[in-house]
Amino acid sequence: MDDKDAELTTDDTVDAAPAEIAAEQQLGLSDEFIREIVLLLEEDAASGIREKCTALSAPDAAELLTKVGPLRHRLVDILEDDLAPESFSYLSYEILNDLFSNMSGPHIAAIVGELESDDAIHLIDELDETRRSEIMRHLSRKVRAVVEEGLNFPEESAGRLMQREFVAIPQFWTVGKTSDYLRAASESLPDKFYDIFIVDPMHKYIGSVTLSDVLCTQRNLKMESIVDENRVKVPVTMDQEQVAQIFRRKDLLSAPVVDDVGRLIGVITVDDIVDVIDAEAEEDLLSMGGVTDSDIYSSTFATARSRSTWLLVNLVTAFIAVSVISLFEASIEKIVALAVLMPIVASMGGNAGTQTLTVAVRALATKELSAANAWRVIGKETLVGILNGVFFALLLGAVVWWWFSSPLLGAVIATALVINLLVAGFFGAFVPITLTRLNIDPAPAAGIFLTMMTDVIGFFAFLGLATVFLL
């Protein structure tokens, strides 16, 4: 893999078409490669595996450990020190705890000690309680102090995201002195940094200078003269979603993190923010589907258990909906076509409501929808419901008229559909807006509540109207 990569990028004449290079080299491992390693693992061909895997990047190694399944223990044993410690910080909760269950405390502590501060904290945080305290005992005093401090910050806060390694200089330095300092001190600086922070003698944050500004400014000018004083500073307790919002708005590469008296204590970099954005997007998507976490690598039993909560809620709301049907048993007994048709009204309402809900939940998350335009949106969604209600009512009414040769049954189902789509539009917007105003995350709760509503209204309107007009 890696030889080929180096060859392709140092070669002046590109042989393969660029798109192919990309598909093959840059986007994780191919399924063929993983199958090959699985075969080698099954044959216990240690040297073959080491040869193929030594040069894997950390994310690639993590992907391999994940996808080879239970063979991953053998893979770790074979690769040993060829496996970069960073590989472990890319693993999901389940895989990490599975792997660590077979490793000694000192071994794990040695891995943690090699990581950057934010990765070390994240990794320790992923461990099971009992394992965590065991590993902590084996950490060096310095690393343990950093990890303990980090774990004290609230989950998903800036304190958990930040690195403690950054470049800070006093405000009176010139560009030239700063450049000389960077060259002289390069050994003790972080591997990569994206901004230089300026602090006062009390280590309070004053402002940031981008590296391109340092490079493009005359050496005799003061750093103060090119400082960006409007640069946002992030309080250490700020929620990570808000931090991401700041990076989006300001197109930042890194942001200073300050404690409650304004002292600079860390830096958050944009690559961590990309991870946050991915994680938040995943959370939103999964919770709309009634799942709390990506459980793709959880055990069967754990998955079934975590999903059952949601199914239980759905069972209760389903009983509420069908209790409406039971009110009309007598009508159904007389006209059995009602039983056949009633799911259509409920289903159309559920789908129309979900459409509105999805748009509203997303717009609330991106702040496109807020108190300033809430009523305008609710009004529009209600109108959309009425418009589509009337359109599909005509269509459905005609089909039902033709199918059951009953114009009155067609009229009843058409009216019920208009009512249900109106309700779906109104509540599809109203429910998430109201939940958000009450500081409740609308993504998981709103859907089930809305579907219950469109079921209840759908059944009640259709069966009720039928009872009044057809019996």
Add this chain to the structure above:
Amino acid sequence: MDDKDAELTTDDTVDAAPAEIAAEQQLGLSDEFIREIVLLLEEDAASGIREKCTALSAPDAAELLTKVGPLRHRLVDILEDDLAPESFSYLSYEILNDLFSNMSGPHIAAIVGELESDDAIHLIDELDETRRSEIMRHLSRKVRAVVEEGLNFPEESAGRLMQREFVAIPQFWTVGKTSDYLRAASESLPDKFYDIFIVDPMHKYIGSVTLSDVLCTQRNLKMESIVDENRVKVPVTMDQEQVAQIFRRKDLLSAPVVDDVGRLIGVITVDDIVDVIDAEAEEDLLSMGGVTDSDIYSSTFATARSRSTWLLVNLVTAFIAVSVISLFEASIEKIVALAVLMPIVASMGGNAGTQTLTVAVRALATKELSAANAWRVIGKETLVGILNGVFFALLLGAVVWWWFSSPLLGAVIATALVINLLVAGFFGAFVPITLTRLNIDPAPAAGIFLTMMTDVIGFFAFLGLATVFLL
């Protein structure tokens, strides 16, 4: 707004708690501010509006233009040149075309001429066909050439994302010569840049150097000595989702874009990638909910029309599902409780299937799920379906037994539920995996197909078993 911001960040003693500053200042506009502007617009208080809005950042100005509703035309007239041209590139399709419908061709062309190349292309691309060609005529020859070239790249490709402004140097330069060049040429360089690219005499891309490496390396060393030759280069036609994947894997700040012979023609920066990730996440979320685009700002009629496609598909699948019920009309006539209970089995199957589908769609998007572990995941999901099927079957069977005093009816609904949850688990994983293998985006299509399946199986299993065992 802005005075306050500047005051807070230059002040050494921070008065307000940091979290409050954040909530107030950094995350877009407050609803109070928007309401205030709306009131001023209604009163036509031009000077008051100018005073409050002159210092808005481009994203904030775009948010304001969006949220003041139809008053936005008056706002643009009042602000005139106080409105940064970049503000327009943050607007959604609908708002942009609404605003431009009232503006002259030369005025719009002047705005486009002020933007960076990628923003200019994006903005022109958002215009309606007829308007686009009118504006193109008013652009300067140079800008028009750039825009035309950009629009020739496929939508959502690297060519659309890249800026043409970047810093490239020959490979034999030293760090010192590079630094001197940057200071001397700073006027002609882009405002911000994150990497320096090294090219050969034919302008073919050789490698990248991070700015922190330039700053930390001795002046007499050659740039070649600190070049990262393994840096990924992006073919101009690569899909933006793949580009984002590269940034994620390699934690990049910027990536070089090359043409088909390897010449450096542009740069993609991480802030553009953040926008891509947001857009892709939005697309995934919305399409799971049966919506193609965020239509929160579309007109009522356009929204109703675009959503109706999905509702029509749902109507057809609903008819397929209820046609199953109609097979059992005779059974329902005899035992009306069947009509009451049948939605429960269908609804539980639909929800369990959606859970599996959501996890699978997300894992497919992140490549956590691929051919290498597809069958393992399908098997596990089927097992999860059986486990939860048995658990809820016992619960539901008991409730139905008690409610209708019929142990046999309880047993029938319990069996139907196990069957339906098994089917939901299997197809919830199988359908999106198969669609992905056929290169079809599973997010929109899989949901409706799966729900139809769980409806059909749910009704058929329950009513069929009831017909066999209860009649």
